[in-house]
Amino acid sequence: MQVQIYRNYDQMSVAAARLIAAQLRIKPDSVLGLATGSTPEGCYRELIRMHREEGLDFSRVSTKNLDEYVGLDPSNENSYRYFMNDKLFNHVNIRKEATQVPDGASADPEKAAEAYEKLCASMPADLQLLGIGGNGHIGFNEPDTIFHASTFVTALKPGTIEANKRFFHSADEVPRHAITMGMRQILQAKKILILISGPAKAEAAKGLLAGVVDPQVPASILQLHPDVVVMLDEAAARDLPAFQQHESADRFGNCYFFAE
Ligand code: PGA
Secondary structure, eight states, rough: EEEESSSSSSHHHHHHHHHHHHHHHOOOEEEEEEEEESHHHHHHHHHHHHHHEEEEEEEEOOEEEEEEEOOOOOOOOOOOHHHHHHHHGGGTTGGGGGOOOOOOTTTTHHHHHOOOOOHTTSSSSEEEEEOOOOOSSSBOOOSSSSSOSSSSEEOOOHHHHHHHGGGSGGGGOOOOOEEOOOOOOOOSSSSSEEOOOSSGGHHHHHHHHHOOBBBGGGGGGGSSSSSSEEEEHHHHHHOOOOHHHTOSSTTTEEEEEEEE
């Protein structure tokens, strides 16, 4: 894994957008795996700016999102479909029909998960963007005794409901289940970019980078992927032994880069 540490969230976000833009310039018909949450918002803002001011072209891009809440339809402001339209798709020249999000409003979520797995298998990602939960989840792959391979319906952990209630009127309104891509589709991406920001993610960052591969820290499975870029801000990096010691590499051979 290549690890890049930035002074703050904004610098990390711009670097992430540049990496995605480079991918689109090299391969204009790229398939992007995309993520929701607060973390990628700055990256999406910068991509919109690059589209408006630098002509970054999304006309041939396809996307597939990691997850969706069960029970929320696309018109619900807290659905991840709504988020993606609002934070990115409505502001760039992407074809909406080329953007995929699991069908959280389906009357049969298990069936919707199966259908999404098939759909995702037909469009392998060139670049998968990820955030991470405070508990180490990626997508909604929560800590568990196993890594789930396929897209599945998962129950959200109390800590995740607590963390996500800020988007809702109360914790009671947060859906208890979600459809999430499993590890197969995530790991089959050619390249993975994971963004980690803020002190609440410091422990998860340590689990990802300095721990063993363990389904209790779902992101740790990324250690097995050959091309992962981890971008962190300093607040998220503070517990990494190599950051504290200002060493240039840790035991995984990671490259640490302290951006100005
Ligand atoms: P956040 O969520 O970016 O809103 O912190 C990330 C996640 O839970 O995966």
